[in-house]
Amino acid sequence: MVNWISSLPNMSAYGTPTYFIYLLIAILPLGIGLYFGKRFSWYEALISLVFLFLMFDGSNTTQMLSLIVYVIYQTCLVMWYYHYRQQKNASGVFYLLVFLSLLPIIIVKFTPAMVGHNSLLGFLGISYLTFRAAGTIIETRDGAVKELNWWKFIRFMVFMPTITSGPIDRYRRFSKDYRQVPSREKYLQLVEKGIKYLFIGFLYKFIIDYFFAQRWLPFAERMALSQGHHLSWWVVAVAYLYSCDLYFDFAGYSLFAVAISYFMGVETPMNFNLPFLSKNIKEFWNRWHMSLSFWFRDYIFMRFVFTATKKHWFKNRNVLSSVAYMINMITMGFWHGVTWYYILYGCLHGLALVVDDAWLRYKRKNLKGLKSTALTQNVARFITFNFVVFSFLIFSGFLNTLFFGGH
Amino acid sequence: MTNRQRLWRIFGPVIVACLLVVVVLAIPWHSHHSQRTLQKAAVSISPTVFKNRSIKVQAMSDHKVKYVPFFGSSELNRMDRFHPSVMAARYHNYRPFLFGARGTQSLPQLFNMNMMQAQMKNKKAVFIISPQWFVKQGVLPDAFKYYNGTYANLLWLKQANPKSKYDRYTAKRLVKLLGDNGSVGSYSQKIAAGKPLSKWDRHWINFKLGILRNEDNLFSGLAINSNYQRRIQPRIHQLPKFYNYADLQASASRDARRQTTNNNFHVLNRFYNSRIRQAKGLRNSQKHFSYLRSPEYGDLEVVLNQMAKTHTNVIFMITPVNAWWEKYTGLSMPMYYHTADKIKYQLRSQGFNNILDYSHRGDEPGFMQDTIHIGWKGWVDFDHSVAPFIEHKQPQPHYHMDSAFLSKKWRNLKPTKKNLQNFQQTELNH
Amino acid sequence: MQEKIEQLLADATGRDASDFSDTSEDIFANGLIDSMATVSFLLSLQDEYGIQVPVSEFDRSQWSTVDKIAERVKELQND
Numbered sequence: 001m002v003n004w005i006s007s008l009p010n011m012s013a014y015g016t017p018t019y020f021i022y023l024l025i026a027i028l029p030l031g032i033g034l035y036f037g038k039r040f041s042w043y044e045a046l047i048s049l050v051f052l053f054l055m056f057d058g059s060n061t062t063q064m065l066s067l068i069v070y071v072i073y074q075t076c077l078v079m080w081y082y083h084y085r086q087q088k089n090a091s092g093v094f095y096l097l098v099f100l101s102l103l104p105i106i107i108v109k110f111t112p113a114m115v116g117h118n119s120l121l122g123f124l125g126i127s128y129l130t131f132r133a134a135g136t137i138i139e140t141r142d143g144a145v146k147e148l149n150w151w152k153f154i155r156f157m158v159f160m161p162t163i164t165s166g167p168i169d170r171y172r173r174f175s176k177d178y179r180q181v182p183s184r185e186k187y188l189q190l191v192e193k194g195i196k197y198l199f200i201g202f203l204y205k206f207i208i209d210y211f212f213a214q215r216w217l218p219f220a221e222r223m224a225l226s227q228g229h230h231l232s233w234w235v236v237a238v239a240y241l242y243s244c245d246l247y248f249d250f251a252g253y254s255l256f257a258v259a260i261s262y263f264m265g266v267e268t269p270m271n272f273n274l275p276f277l278s279k280n281i282k283e284f285w286n287r288w289h290m291s292l293s294f295w296f297r298d299y300i301f302m303r304f305v306f307t308a309t310k311k312h313w314f315k316n317r318n319v320l321s322s323v324a325y326m327i328n329m330i331t332m333g334f335w336h337g338v339t340w341y342y343i344l345y346g347c348l349h350g351l352a353l354v355v356d357d358a359w360l361r362y363k364r365k366n367l368k369g370l371k372s373t374a375l376t377q378n379v380a381r382f383i384t385f386n387f388v389v390f391s392f393l394i395f396s397g398f399l400n401t402l403f404f405g406g407h
Numbered sequence: 408m409t410n411r412q413r414l415w416r417i418f419g420p421v422i423v424a425c426l427l428v429v430v431v432l433a434i435p436w437h438s439h440h441s442q443r444t445l446q447k448a449a450v451s452i453s454p455t456v457f458k459n460r461s462i463k464v465q466a467m468s469d470h471k472v473k474y475v476p477f478f479g480s481s482e483l484n485r486m487d488r489f490h491p492s493v494m495a496a497r498y499h500n501y502r503p504f505l506f507g508a509r510g511t512q513s514l515p516q517l518f519n520m521n522m523m524q525a526q527m528k529n530k531k532a533v534f535i536i537s538p539q540w541f542v543k544q545g546v547l548p549d550a551f552k553y554y555n556g557t558y559a560n561l562l563w564l565k566q567a568n569p570k571s572k573y574d575r576y577t578a579k580r581l582v583k584l585l586g587d588n589g590s591v592g593s594y595s596q597k598i599a600a601g602k603p604l605s606k607w608d609r610h611w612i613n614f615k616l617g618i619l620r621n622e623d624n625l626f627s628g629l630a631i632n633s634n635y636q637r638r639i640q641p642r643i644h645q646l647p648k649f650y651n652y653a654d655l656q657a658s659a660s661r662d663a664r665r666q667t668t669n670n671n672f673h674v675l676n677r678f679y680n681s682r683i684r685q686a687k688g689l690r691n692s693q694k695h696f697s698y699l700r701s702p703e704y705g706d707l708e709v710v711l712n713q714m715a716k717t718h719t720n721v722i723f724m725i726t727p728v729n730a731w732w733e734k735y736t737g738l739s740m741p742m743y744y745h746t747a748d749k750i751k752y753q754l755r756s757q758g759f760n761n762i763l764d765y766s767h768r769g770d771e772p773g774f775m776q777d778t779i780h781i782g783w784k785g786w787v788d789f790d791h792s793v794a795p796f797i798e799h800k801q802p803q804p805h806y807h808m809d810s811a812f813l814s815k816k817w818r819n820l821k822p823t824k825k826n827l828q829n830f831q832q833t834e835l836n837h
Numbered sequence: 838m839q840e841k842i843e844q845l846l847a848d849a850t851g852r853d854a855s856d857f858s859d860t861s862e863d864i865f866a867n868g869l870i871d872s873m874a875t876v877s878f879l880l881s882l883q884d885e886y887g888i889q890v891p892v893s894e895f896d897r898s899q900w901s902t903v904d905k906i907a908e909r910v911k912e913l914q915n916d
Contacts, residue, residue, distance in 0.1 A: 142891035184410075192417045228685035282871065297872050302892050305876040321873045364851075 011054045012124075013164050014256040017206065020198075023051065027263055031191070034265045039181050044264065048160040055164070056123070063123035070104060070126065071157055074133040075150055077101050078140070082148040085140050094141050101137055105130040105335075113338040125164035127335060129157055131295050136171040138299055145172060152178060159268075161260035165253055167271040167291035177266045187265060194262035197255040205252025212245035221398065229403055239393035246392060247276065250289070269294075276388070279380040281352040284388060292332075301328040321357060326350040336395070345395040352387060431625075433617070438624030440465050442472070447635045448628075449474060449504040450492050452483055457506060457515070458556040459627040460522045460620070466504050467526035473500060475797055476527070478516050479507040479535030482726060482780040486634070488642040489659055489786035491793065496639065497646045499794050503533070510550030512540040513706035514580060518559040520713050521566070527717040531797050534714075535724045536707070538698045538746040538766065539779060545702035548584045558619040560591045561612050569601045572810040573712045576705060590615075652791055659783040663773030672731045678777040694737035698746040700819045704753065708812040711757060715806035722761040722796045724789060725750060727769035732778040749822035756835065758806040763792050809835050838907045845885065846870065846903070849878035860903035882906075888913040 011019050026047045033040045056064035081097045104121055111119035136153070139145045148171075156174045182190065220241050224234035254271035261268035275288035285293040305324050307313075314320035326347070333346020363370060370376070393399065408416075438461040440448070445466045448456045456462055466474040477483065477491060483505045486492070491503050506519055516534075520527060540546070560581065567574040578598035587596055590611065594604055604612070647654060663673075670679040683689070714721050725747050733740060747766035754762055765781065765788075768774050776782025781789065811817060811834040820826055839860050847854035850870050857864065864870050870878070879890050888910060900906055 139893045142893040144891060144893045188413055188417065195417060195421060226681045283868075298893065302872055302876055302895075305873060306879070306892055309876060309880055317873075317877075324873070 011051075013051075013055055014201075014205070014253055017202075023260065024263075026051070027260070030265075031263055034181060034187050035184060037181050037184065039178075039265065045155070048155075048158065051160050052158060052163065062120060066121055066123040067125075067158075070121070070123070070129065071154060073104070074101060074129070074157065075154055078133060078136050078153060079148065079150050081137055082140050082145070085143075089141070094137075097137055098134060101134045102130060109334065109338050128162070128164070128166045128168055131168045131292075132157055132171065135168075135295060135299060138303075139170070139172060147175075149175075159261070159266070161257045161264065161266075162268055165250070165257070166289075167254055167257060167269050168295050169266075169268055169291070173269075174266065182265050190262040190265065190267065194259040197262070198259040201252045201255035201259060203252075204248045204255065209245060209248035209252060212241055212248060217241040217245050224398075224402065229405070231402075235393070235398075235402065238396075238398055239389050242396045242398065243389045243392040246396075247272070276385050277381060278384050278388075279377055280384055281349065281356050281387065284384055285349075285353075288388075296328050296332055300331055301325070304328075318357070318361070322354045325353040325357075329353065339397065339400070341394050341397050341400055345391055348391050348394065352391075432621050434621065435617075436621050436624045438465070438628075440628045444628050444631065445469065445472070445474070446502070447631045447633070449502055450486075450634045450639050451631050452505050452508045452634070453632055454508070454554050455627055456631070457508075457511065457519055457554050458559060459623040460558065460562070461623045462627055463504065463506075463519075463523050464526055467523050467530070472502055474504045475501045475531055475533065476520075476523075477503040477505050477507075477533045477535070478511075478519070479505070479533075480511050480537055480540070481507075481509040482535060482537070483507050484509075485776050485780045485782045485786075486638040486642070487662065487776065487782050487786065488645045489655070489662075489783055489790070490639070490642075491786065491790055492639050493642045493646065494786070494790040495794070496643045498650045499798060501797055507535070508554075510547065511554050512546040512550075513703060513710045514546050514577075514584075515551060515554040517577065517706070517710045517713055518555050518563055520710070520717075521563045522559055524566075524713075524717055527714075527719050529718050530720070531801070532714065532719050532721045533724070533793055533797075534710075534721050535726060536750055537726045537779070538728075538743060538750070539726075541698035541701040541703040541746055541750075543697075543701060545706060546584070551584045557591060557615070558623060560585075560595075561616050561619070564591065564594045564598065564604070565609070565612050565616070567598045569598050569603050572813060573709050573808075575599055575601060576813045577709050580702070580706065652787070655787045656784060659787045660773045663776075663783040667772075672729060672735070672778070673772050673775070674729065674732065674777045675782070682777075689736055691737035693733070694739070696738055697742055699742065699749065699821055702818060704749070704818045705813045707750070707753065708810075711754070711759060711806075711812075712808050714759075715757075715808050718804075718806075720761075720801055720804050721759065722763065722793060723754060723759065724763040724793075725766050726779065726781060727765045727767065727775065727785075729775045729778045730770035733769070745822050749820070752822060752827055753812055753817075756831070757808055757812070758804055760804070761796060761801075763789065765789075811835055838910070839903055841885070842903050842906055842910075845881045846874075846878060849881060850874040857903055860907075862903075863901045864903070865897055865901055882910065886910055886914060 011022070014020070030040055030044055030047075033043075052067075053064070056067065077097060077100055081093075084093060105126055108119045108122040108126055111117070111122075136145060136148070136156075140148065152175055153171065155178070156169070156171050159169070159174070162169065181187075217238065220234055220237040224232060224238050227234060251272040258268050258270060269291050271289055271291050273287040273290065275284055278284035278287050285297075301324050304327060305320065308320055308324070314323070327350075329350035330343065330346040332349075333343040336342040336345070440462055445462065448462045449466060463476075466472075467476065492505065495501055495503055506516065511519075563577070567578060569575065575598060578595040581595040582592060582599055585595070586592055594608055594612070597604055597608075647658075666675055666677075667673050669676045670683070672679065672683070674683065728738065728743060730740075733743075744766060747764055751762055751764060754760075765774075765785070768785070768788075771784065773784040774781060774788070775785055811830075814834070816834065817830065820830060843854045843857040843860075846852075846857045846864070846869075850856075851874075852869065856869055875895070876892075879892070879895060882888065882890060890913065899909060
């Protein structure tokens, strides 16, 4: 028996089928509890801790330390601001707090570009935790967060199913789920959906993505590199294969996270909704990595537009929306990492949104006769998909390797 | 709908699916691969065949066709018409079963051999050693993992003897390459520390092996690549009907001349275009390479021990490097020859006397297909020496293993005449 | 109030007020309104009814139809 425990490996989240066996056995008592209308908070905390530990044990212990320090730091910031906000509401304090909350991720993202190695502060999932913490501060300022409890906040931050790669939940939504136990009817619905998502996730991540990630993409990359440091048809293959790999890997992962959350009685938001069927780029961002794009929409885009409109910064509405799109997407680029390809990726998507808006205006004015048919819709899908694939080729960093031999 | 019906509707399919999986994996499926599968697998050089057991065991014990294991690495993938598999199909009464691809150095081969231990007993084998394996770091963990799976590891651990220096050495290497996580890691640690596995450990190993064996029996015969149809079969009839060594040498020379026209390295045109033409910074890039000190010497020793255990009569070949290429990259040829000497010393002093040393033959045009792999004339020559060894009765070899070759001292020994003499007097037992 | 809201929505989106005549239809799901228009709509609500709607209070599920919007506006007016 001791041997069995000592043979527990370092388990990255949802990495292998075995991981699911351990995880599902561990959360089974929780499920039974929820079925009978009880939420075993202490047990949930315990298994969350165990699985977090397994994620970061072995060679990742410095990451575990960073995670602990980080969570304490953010909790202090958020709790302090919440208490402050009950009495006062100075803009300066708010901006300072948002800056302090973003500071760790700014350091982590800029360190590789500045000194050439990864920052010690970093750990797997830091960006996702930053969204949760910063979002909570912003909503506290708006007065939307009406109660904030440090323990619940920590649970929200390190909610085990979603810690490393999202989806990004909101504190208000999470704590509402958390306060109440779903009715039996509702819980069974969640479990039913969760099982479906889990199995679609298996199909995506362990079967379909195996071919993209292990077989086809590496082959195409090798072929492209062997042609020399220039563009070739193999690079086109890399672009499509990488896009599919990214989708099936990430969507599969997100489905796991959502499914496990459902089993734990928390309705974590969905992250993907058949993004490659989008008819335009705006729709794409409503279907791709939704929890991230909605975060940017609500906390950056809408806020910027709101303030700019109120203060009449721009005379022309179209100029305003274009500027807002660019700010939104370039920030997203920087969030992915400070490299030329992430930033270019952000710029491209910002431009695409601007062009999309301009096209809509043009169409409304000059092409009134153009009817929406199956043909026009499929042409739109085709154009959108191919643009996205092109942008993902840049995002992948493969061109960086191809042109400059970098990593 | 009652709650019970509801629960059944939700969990029923999952439970049924899980049961089916358990049933499928637990039934001891009988494995039988067709002759065609064996023939394809023998030249597939795929990691699936390498890591699993059922196909090679069946091939090695086949009564109709005489399969002979050819252990090696990337050179096995140089399938021109003089490749041993083509030559054997045309002229000989056996079929090479190719084990090896880029990255299969000594240690992966040990686990590979261990899986077909019984089938190798008192048989013959061919083993191709590349001095390029003997880098400072030895086999790379990623390459090792790619060619070596849990199945092979557990099969080895199951029979490992904690009292044997050889097995303790191997276990230490396993921990080093795979880490001490997981069941394989912890069992290896025990063996490395000289402790036997517990009853619980053995149960667990047997349980896991049962599942892995079923997976192997069920799946490893599926989706074998088409190397045979694409690269072997069409070439068989490109060889003359009757064997004539001089004629073959001449046509190999001709092929080589025709296909190495765009470069001064005597390297295949296609290889030159894809790998050398665009690459930068290769000139003098290998000046500081040395193959003299490497854990690979110890790894080779455990492989030798394995073949001694199975009384396998083995012929070795030590590969050359392309002389024009090495002049360009600045690799030290004296160092290369010393490496070959050190390897040969280790082989000979333990009774492995069938050695084809090609290390000096990289300057013959047409002998090598590219920078470090033999082809054309090299293959003809290789076949000319290997085929008689396999086809004719050979005297029983007498191996006398000496664990001093596992030592750090040997691994790091510079093989000068004096050093070797010294090593023999102070370390070896005879 | 519903009619006024339909008019404000039409102004914000540059569409015809009749597009919003189904007061129980989800205006976000069917793509009638985007984020840009949402913000100008919120601002016009503020001007029209003198209420403060912080952007993060704008939880889409509670503001998704004309009927729901009317309801929320009434609530905020009474606060």
